[in-house]
Amino acid sequence: MKISEANLNELTDDELERLVFGYPELDRVPHCQAALVLGNRNANADRTPQAVSCYTAGLCDKLVLSGGATWETDGETLTEAEMMFRYCRDNGVPESDLIKEETSQTTIENMLCGALALQRSFEYVSNVKNLLLITSEYHMRRSFLLAKALLPRNMNVFCCPAKGLFTRDNWQSRDSFRTLVAMEALFMQEQIVNGLTEDGEF
Secondary structure, three states, X not given: OEHHHOOHHHOOHHHHHHHHHOOOOOOOOOOEEEEEEEOOOOHHHOHHHHHHHHHHOOOEEEEEEEOOOEEEEOOEEEEHHHHHHHHHHHOOOOHHHEEEEOOOOOHHHHHHHHHHHHHHHHOOXXXXXXXXXXXXXXXXXXXXXXXXXXXXXXXXXXXXOEOOOOOOOOHHHOHHHHHHXXXXXXXXXXXXXXXXXXXXEO
């Protein structure tokens, strides 16, 4: 079934799971010049620790921390990128290898502004041959489709999902999780219908 043609209200749980969680997984990820880490309010619960683990393991040279939305945190108003930056710095990542992108407000903008951050940091964005894409499991397929559409066409993008409290294995256990999965499916279909990303089967 094509994503663009699916009646999202009539999908079974198995179909919805295949749609939202159907991103390419690799047993081995090649060395990457950078990782693009997509922010949200709770990024430091799963996405940022995953980014630190990847950096520490030598899978990537730099971390692009992308997120301009602001949240109240410990009495401060911080961007998502700043929250992730502090976590990374406090967990051993040198500031010289951290790139804050504090403009983006949506996943689409994460890609566009992330590409600009890479351009400014690497002199030419084409110097980034391999890129890790780090976000939550439920958010990965839509993000990967956007990365393929909006990042340079000769950049290899590798999915590196962060496995937090909300996973492919337990998304059916809470109404709040189900709502997020349904929203992802809707956003994915909308961006395809509007010609932003390619259609696909699930």
